[in-house]
Amino acid sequence: MAIRDTVAxxxxxxxxxxxxxxxxxxxxxxxxxxxxxxCLPSGLRELTLVKQFLPAITYLFKPADITLLTAPGVRVSDIYPRKGFQILSPSTDQLTWSGLPRKSYLKLLREYKFDAVLDLNLQATVFTTAVLLNFPEAIRIGCGNIPGRPFYNLEIKTKYLRDERNIYRSLLETLGVIMNRRLDALRPAGIG
Known part of the structure; x- marks a missing residue:
């Protein structure tokens, strides 16, 4: 495993x-x-939390077409609604042995011509890092609480360190302020 990580x-x-x-x-x-x-996180808990914030993400970035990218090997079709979202789930044959996306998969992603990438991973992954680095023209947005991630154009630091729900909420509320969108519309249903 150490050799794979080093190569990546x-x-x-x-x-x-x-x-x-x-x-x-x-x-x-x-x-x-x-x-x-x-870019969706790989943990089930985080995926469940992010699902609650999909209406807020849709509201912030409307009328953009939104594509959800899962971590390799993670299937979300039974968790996430397909209505209004395209879901991309890379298979193992689309990865190198070190866990990085193959050039052919990165080319496929570039064909979508994403002009904004929102990284909702709270832990750095080689897969997501590779995806972010392959969109230098796009606005790359992520949580700035983790040092050593110099590939975002817009890093949003929150005061929360371990409370994932508040980290996501703070990230989206800050985007709402920057974008001059109403904050009360960013509250996911059932979360106060």
């Missing part, structure tokens, strides 16, 4: 050095994405 990290460092980020105008560019990729 070396490859990611190489990709990171070759990425030239594009300058963005905030909040203007946040208000105009046509296609949004949402």
């Amino acid at each position: 990290k070396v490859k990611l460092r190489h990709w990171q050095r070759s990425v030239e980020p594009k300058a963005h105008r905030f909040p203007d560019d946040l208000l105009t994405p046509k296609r949004l990729l949402v």
Whole structure:
């Protein structure tokens, strides 16, 4: 396992050095994405929490087409509604032996022409990092509580360290403030 992690990290460092980020105008560019990729976490608890915030994500980024990207090997079709979302679930043959997405899979993702990527992982993964690094033109948004993630254009730090629900809520509420969208619409149903 250590060799796989080492190879993946070396490859990611190489990709990171070759990425030239594009300058963005905030909040203007946040208000105009046509296609949004949402990188879902791999844990069942986090997936359940994120599901509660899908209406808020839809509200924030409307009228963008939203695609949900699962972690490799994670199936969410029985958890997540297909209505209004496309769900991409990479299979093992779309990964290298080190866990990185194959070039063919990254090419497939690039064909969608995502102009915004929202990373909802609270732990860094080599798969999601590779996906983020392969969209240098897109606005890449993520939680800034974890050091060593220099591949976001917009990092949102929250005061919460371990409370996933409040981390997600804070992330989306901050986006709402930046985007000048009403905060009360960001409350998922049943959560006060």
